[in-house]
Amino acid sequence: MIKLLEARGVGKRFGGLTALSDVSLTINKGEVYGLIGPNGAGKTTFFNVLTGAYIPDDGEFVFNGTELPSGKPHLVVEQGIARTFQNIRLFGQMTALENVMAGHHIRTKAGVWGILTQNKHTREEERLTTERAYELLKYVGIERFAHTICKNLSYGDQRRLEIARALASEPQLLALDEPAAGMNATETSQLKVLIEQIRHDGVTVLLIEHDVKLVMGLCDRVAVLDFGKKIAEDVPAVVQKNEAVISAYLGGPKHAH
């Protein structure tokens, strides 16, 4: 197995609140890795630290053998990590196509001069970006809405569009923050097919999810966070039987208030 991402003792505090404490985990190339835990366990904070939105107080991330820059989100994207958001964060005034094209930004190079002169390289790059964006919309199944202003898309389509926009940055690791939140059973099963397809096409997936059925059916390995600490990490079948996990979710004596 080839290590893709390694978190080494990552910690993050907000004032007196410890959101993450000494979290270490390893994600291998080609797997779907689940990150679960009760509300407030630190899952989204983990995403934010990973993607450079927050600067960690302790620890570091190693991706493909090199340390990730902290606090510079666009450089993390350049390294090959893309994400979606728990509450959808599309560019609402732009069309679906433009959103995906914006997601491709880091892989294109045209500068002011190239754009003003519209030289061959710039035009070719723009043509490829457009082409690739259409392909991605088709890939997630919403190509018929390419020219719709995306705030007018349905909720499920917006979630798909976020995935397409993230894939546009050509990531090696796709981090999905509760992609099934607010979806009905049909949409969730379609999403499952999509995530499997993404993995099949060579992108490693890190998945935060509340839908236990989805996580257990999809993930190769699962880590469980509780109060900012990793309390378990294993294949889903084992994690499901882990006592610490059960008590974290159902509220065992350890966490009595």
Place this chain on the structure above:
Amino acid sequence: METLLQQIVNGLVVGSVYALVALGYTMVYGILGLINFAHGEVVMVGALTALQTLLLLMGIAPDMAPLLKLAIAVLVAMPVCMILGFLMERLAYRKLRNAPRLAPLITAIGMSFLLQTLAMIIWGRNYHTFPQLISTDPMQPIPGVFITPVQVTIVIVSALVMAGLILLVTKTRLGRAMRATAENHRVAALMGVDTNAIIALTFVIGAALAAVAGVMFASNYGIAHYAMGFMPGLKAFTAAVLGGIGNLGGAMLGGIVLGLVEAVGAGYIETMTFGFLNSSYQDIFAFVILGIVLIFRPTGLLGERVSDRA
């Protein structure tokens, strides 16, 4: 009737200059929520830099074709203003990006005073004659209505520059990155946009437009001095608010509408007030409009409703 037509022509000319300056205000507001009150001073620096270049050229190459001289002057003024815009953002505004809104606003006003004072030290307090290298001999396309070649040039150049800007913003990767950053700079960064670079670029583009506007202004009136940016800056800000601040089309529309209202108003103010006020009171119109817009339609002609932005 001729007065009306004449004032419409004048209004279009001055309005297209307002529009160019208003674009700089509106782009910066759209991306940062900051009113860059020093933007008018960039117009002034553009005009005075061009003037300096022209004087130099006249000294070393007096036989050069006048239009070439003017073109070189513009090509010097633009990068100077672009560097100025870049430095303003980098040194004055970037640190304040997450500060309460009042802090960058006051900083912008301070920046405006600073630039005026520096210009006064460099170029003195006097009015300078700006060489009018494009002919100012009036033509009469319609009997009784005069327009000068320099005015025609102003309208055409403004239209071209604005069309170019619209293409840049709607059709290119940098434009998409600008719109993405304007909508949500945190998300844009997480999607791979270097938002610091994009914000700097926005200032630089706005400053380039201001440089062009500065040369136009000075060419039209034949005068340049250290405080010349203040009033056009305020007017252009009014134009941006009138059109809906943050909205590019709005800035263009607002600039033209403001220019027209001001010119037509100036043409009739004497008749309207039975000779009590004359056309030197034309500035009244811009600020009456600003007041009316802020009271009745604070989001401007093309602005979205405030509730949509939450």
